[in-house]
Amino acid sequence: MAHGYQNYIGGEWVPAASGQTFDDLNPADRDDLIGRFPRSDARDVDRAVQAAQEGFARWARVPAPRRAEVVRKAGETLRRRKDELGRLMTREMGKVLTEALGDVQEGIDTAEYMFGEGRRLFGVQAPCELPQKFGVAIRVPVGVVAAITPWNFPLAIPTWKIFPALVCGNAVVFKPAEDTPLLATLLVEILAEAGLPGGVLNLVQGFGEEAGDALVRHPGVHLVSFTGSTEVGRKVATICAAEGKKVSLEMGGKNVILVMDDARLDLAVDGAVWGGFGTSGQRCTAASRVIVHEGVASAFLDRFVERARRLRLGGGLEPTTDVGPVINARQLQRIHEYTQIGRSEGARVLTGGEPATEGALARGHFYRPTVFADVEPKMRIAREEIFGPSVAVLRAKNLDEAIEIANATNYGLSSAIYTRDIDRAFRAIEALATGITYVNASTIGAEVQFPFGGVRQTGNGHREGGWTVLDIMTEWKTVYIDYSGRLQRAQIDV
Ligand code: NAD
Numbered sequence: 001m002a003h004g005y006q007n008y009i010g011g012e013w014v015p016a017a018s019g020q021t022f023d024d025l026n027p028a029d030r031d032d033l034i035g036r037f038p039r040s041d042a043r044d045v046d047r048a049v050q051a052a053q054e055g056f057a058r059w060a061r062v063p064a065p066r067r068a069e070v071v072r073k074a075g076e077t078l079r080r081r082k083d084e085l086g087r088l089m090t091r092e093m094g095k096v097l098t099e100a101l102g103d104v105q106e107g108i109d110t111a112e113y114m115f116g117e118g119r120r121l122f123g124v125q126a127p128c129e130l131p132q133k134f135g136v137a138i139r140v141p142v143g144v145v146a147a148i149t150p151w152n153f154p155l156a157i158p159t160w161k162i163f164p165a166l167v168c169g170n171a172v173v174f175k176p177a178e179d180t181p182l183l184a185t186l187l188v189e190i191l192a193e194a195g196l197p198g199g200v201l202n203l204v205q206g207f208g209e210e211a212g213d214a215l216v217r218h219p220g221v222h223l224v225s226f227t228g229s230t231e232v233g234r235k236v237a238t239i240c241a242a243e244g245k246k247v248s249l250e251m252g253g254k255n256v257i258l259v260m261d262d263a264r265l266d267l268a269v270d271g272a273v274w275g276g277f278g279t280s281g282q283r284c285t286a287a288s289r290v291i292v293h294e295g296v297a298s299a300f301l302d303r304f305v306e307r308a309r310r311l312r313l314g315g316g317l318e319p320t321t322d323v324g325p326v327i328n329a330r331q332l333q334r335i336h337e338y339t340q341i342g343r344s345e346g347a348r349v350l351t352g353g354e355p356a357t358e359g360a361l362a363r364g365h366f367y368r369p370t371v372f373a374d375v376e377p378k379m380r381i382a383r384e385e386i387f388g389p390s391v392a393v394l395r396a397k398n399l400d401e402a403i404e405i406a407n408a409t410n411y412g413l414s415s416a417i418y419t420r421d422i423d424r425a426f427r428a429i430e431a432l433a434t435g436i437t438y439v440n441a442s443t444i445g446a447e448v449q450f451p452f453g454g455v456r457q458t459g460n461g462h463r464e465g466g467w468t469v470l471d472i473m474t475e476w477k478t479v480y481i482d483y484s485g486r487l488q489r490a491q492i493d494v
Helices: 042-059 064-080 082-093 097-117 156-167 181-193 208-217 230-243 265-281 297-310 329-345 359-363 399-406 422-431 469-473
Strands: 007-009 012-014 021-026 029-038 124-126 133-141 144-148 171-175 201-203 223-227 246-250 255-259 287-293 348-351 370-373 390-396 414-418 436-439 474-482
Touching: 007 042, 007 181, 021 082, 029 082, 029 181, 029 359, 042 144, 042 171, 042 201, 042 208, 064 082, 064 097, 064 156, 064 181, 082 097, 082 181, 097 156, 144 156, 144 208, 156 171, 156 181, 156 223, 156 469, 171 208, 181 201, 208 223, 208 230, 223 230, 223 469, 230 246, 255 265, 255 399, 265 287, 265 297, 265 390, 265 414, 287 297, 287 399, 297 348, 297 370, 297 390, 329 348, 329 390, 390 399, 399 422, 414 422, 422 436, 469 474
Parallel strands: 144 171, 144 223, 171 201, 223 246, 255 287, 255 414, 287 390, 370 390, 414 436
Antiparallel strands: 007 012, 007 201, 021 029, 124 133, 133 474, 348 370
16 A cells, blocks of 8 residues: 655645645656645645735744744755655655765755845845935845746755745745655655755645646736746746736756867766766756767767767666666657657767666666767757757857757757856857856756756746845845934925
8 A cells, every 4th residue: 555645734744635646656667656646626725825915914924034044954864864765766756865865965055055045135225315314125024925836856846945045934835746645755855854944845745737727827926936948938928927926037048058169078078978878868957968079079979879878777666777677657758759850851860869767677767878960950869958868969160059959949048168268168158148157067966055947948047046036035125224314305405
């Protein structure tokens, strides 16, 4: 009998109003049922938002350093339970254990950073033009925050949203991805045990079109913080625009590595393997394109393909595994469809290009690390997000052409350049249309104390991470205090 889990609303663990559940399966082994989770709908969302409204009224009055104390305690629990959580994450969504542990570590780092923010949350003081008048801008909470998250970073991404939301004095309704409900449950349990009062954080499990959509539409929600695909993010943005809600969006990417002819080639190959095939290519910052200077293109491809062929597929808990499964059957099919699209567009598959089904792999969703050559910038595999272990390699005559190709996509999350020429590095930093650029490192490697996010259709101008997340999770309030005892008229009595 599979373990049954519940929603968390107003400080109580409760089933979905529908009484229905959905199954959480291990993507490396479909016979491994992790648990049954509540399939929530608008009724559960309504209860959760009401509980959050009550929670907010109390929580906003708790001083920020006290609020941050709860986040610090949760961070300590994450550290103590890191190994257990990492293993459960690998079982739930497939990434290899070292990467799952990195995901938990990112949650710990975020807790530490946001704990300090409890004693900062800096406002701005500036002089006033009138005498005996004092002006200051302070941060105030937004209210009820809807946190909607994807499955690829089941702990880190929720902490990026929930920890700052709580420190800033908001109440949260959390709707995690339907592929990773267990890690979401554990995070909520950990925060509740750390001393969060009931109603301040509520968990509603379920599907995007049901629970997620109802949450975005609910009039009691003041801010929607969404991370996921551009397709869904657009829908969320449209609803929020119609309802006049604040919305922050972190969406898809078609990230790129540029390899110049003066690059340390082995380093660039290491970066392309890590960026392209880490987390089975299912990172928002995955390097799904590599643009190589024609002078080193053949040498690069030889080494890259050779490394991709050697990657060992398997369950993420096996120490011998380099690449785990992809998240589900739908995604496996989508990745394979892109292989067929690439072939029909005239690209050549140098390795991979098919699901892996030998032995125990048949029980999961495995796809062979895939490298496309002869890719032209206009091809769909060069422009659209595949979200799997598929890398398109393109050629360029020089840096200018490489940058032009790099920017020929609607996305703009992460880019990287391998070069030893400092002029080229700076020209690339200036010209690449992405929110993050790496020099001599892969497209992956963000740290929590810096802004994270992308330009164009990757985002809508907000940045999570670092201090910039505070601009999402708070509103500015400007306060003027006139202690002159007489009517003073700004812009007039000057
Ligand atoms: P997804 O868009 O399918 O789902 C994301 C979340 O939205 C899930 O919780 C889902 O249930 C919910 N959702 C789905 N439909 C909804 C609707 N109509 N209304 C409200 N909520 C809805 O994305 P995914 O498959 O979980 O994640 C992969 C995508 O996320 C990729 O495109 C990846 O690039 C992106 N991503 C972006 C970042 C970033 O920071 N830019 C980080 C990680 C992942």
